[in-house]
Amino acid sequence: MSKFIDRVVLHVRAGRGGHGCASVHREKFKPLGGPDGGNGGNGGDVILEVDANVHTLLDFHFHPHAKAGNGKPGEGGNRDGKQGTDLVLQVPDGTVVVDQHGEVVVDLVGIGNRFVIARGGRGGLGNASLASKARKAPGFALLGEEGQETDLVLELKSVADVGLVGFPSAGKSSLVSVLSAAKPKIADYPFTTLVPNLGVVASGDTTFTVADVPGLIPGASDGRGLGLDFLRHLERCAVLAHVVDCATLEPGRDPVSDVDALEAELAAYRPALSSDASLGELADRPRVVILNKTDVPDGKELAEMVTPEFTARGWPVFEISAVSRAGLRPLTFALADMVRQYREDHPKAAPKRPVIRPIATDESGFSVIADPHEPGGFIVRGTRPERWVRQTQFDNDEAVGYLADRLARLGVEAELVKQGAQPGAPVTIGDVTFEWEPQVAAGVDVVPTGRGTDQRLEQNERIGAAERKHASRARRGLLDDNDE
The missing domain is CATH 3.40.50.300 (P-loop containing nucleotide triphosphate hydrolases)
Structure with missing residues (x-):
């Protein structure tokens, strides 16, 4: 016997964006083919849609987890990754979506009404899209972003006369x-x-x-x-x-x-x-x-x-x-x-026309505040800085240098100087904490080096952790002949 379910908890997760590809074109008699890494595909969205043939939330009661398709990574030969498949969830007319804090997200009334409840992550750019006059053959690509993930409560209110x-x-x-x-x-x-x-x-x-x-x-x-x-x-x-x-x-x-x-x-x-x-x-x-x-x-x-x-x-x-x-x-x-x-x-409202809202391009705003948990540290917040950090391959020096250039052009370096940041101060952006190095020139023309390297990161004059440890042992007289 079928059951009537009018309230469920739904765990939704949008698709992850595919990683960009770092590739160089290779062909006989063409040694300088240039970068040809494709972009990663965007992750799929999770969409709620009102369906006249659905009258209960029973399906979500037995299947409370919903996940959209992931974007595919880019490939060489300028081949972009496939876009992730959107997941469309059919809900009955009169479904109210409530977030974790009890706030109403959307009230879905009217057959065919749709709402994107979780957006997929952006695909990372391949090195073909990152090439510039200064970086003619980037040895890195950008990572894809994770899709949005959230828990929601779906409540059904019968639409009866x-x-x-x-x-x-x-x-x-x-x-x-x-x-x-x-x-x-x-x-x-x-x-x-x-x-x-x-x-x-x-x-x-x-x-x-x-x-x-x-x-x-x-x-x-x-x-x-x-x-x-x-x-x-x-x-x-x-x-x-x-x-x-x-x-x-x-x-x-x-x-x-x-x-x-x-x-x-x-x-x-x-x-x-x-x-x-x-x-x-x-x-x-x-x-x-x-x-x-x-x-x-x-x-x-x-x-x-x-x-x-x-x-x-x-x-x-x-x-x-x-x-x-x-x-x-x-x-x-x-x-x-x-x-x-x-x-x-109370005449019925005219059907709503689909409205396409382009993603805002003015995301240049950011803020720098003192870190309450780290003395002398700072936290950088902003849509673009946090997204750039998520897309960076930190095991690739060239990618890290590219991130430093982007942050410098955005004005993050200047704002840290203005607020009195000292060399070595911990700076947190998103989930990553850096040691700020004002001596590293950022936002300037890059001198080409080997793929995946950046000579600016090798010119660091600060004493590293290994050298500080060695000096400490020397002061305490703990070094033997072999250590010296």
Whole structure:
């Protein structure tokens, strides 16, 4: 038997970008073929898309991990790597995406609506794209970036026109079964319905949906019973219908007190989204009172007694029997008229056109702050510096020199000098910490050396760790003849 799942935790991971290729063209009689390393492919995105054929989050309940395809690395011969495959996840209409901090990321309403929930990493440039007048044959390439990774909560809010509200065993499921082709579970014990049921009702030229929400009880808005989990399925209903059991045998129960108790819960509940609140508070939605089980003699008599009470409140009242189907035709027409009036007052918005937002090119901003955990250290923050560090091969001196040139041209070196950074000061960019060397000329024309090397990094005049250790041992007289 299929399960109705309306809340899941989803772990998404976009694809990693492919690494660039460092290659030099080799051909007989052409010793100076030049660089021909291709770029890596971008990683795939993770996309959520509303699908009319999906009605539950069941698939994500059993498969909570979603990962897009990785980009392929570039190859020699100027061959770029293949782009990673996007992963499109189909979700039902009315899905709300919430991040780890409880903030709403997106509200997916409308068939075909899409949202990129995690973007794939950029592919690294090959050495053919890095060639310049100064570096005619770079011996390095840039690494691909990791894709975005995050945990999300998906919540489903049923998009129905009419919401049936009532105490357990009031006959809501029976009413849905006779108004539509839906076949919910029906039994003679409380809380038979554990999940919302949707039914499609046709009345004349109007077709609308009815949602049977699991039985509410006093305290539902505070989490008692099943109410708090399923009250959100009423947030988008245009009309609320109270289904009242006129033949209940429970002591202290009567139709008026039942409706008053449920009205208090509806008034206490607040929609989480402003778009849902725009329909009005639940307490202000149009009402219909459905007095059910009037096929029972005592139920018929009780319904006639309480009808004036509800009529005085301005609510339409209908006496029905879901078992004998008495009074269903007038109820169906009345609900159709109310839904039609709501649709006229709230015309459906025109489908949104696809909007292409190019990635911003002005990412030159950065900041340099003192490191609170490292005396004399600094932290550099900014989109471009952090991305450049992630793309650098630190086992390649030429790549490190290229990174130093880029940071110097961006102004990081000048800002460190301005803030009083001393030689050897630890500077952290992203996840990497450097020892700042102001003596290393950066941002100037590079003198070509061997591939993968940079002579500026070899001209470091600071005493290295091995030399400092040797000097310390000499001062303490721990050196022997062999060490000297």
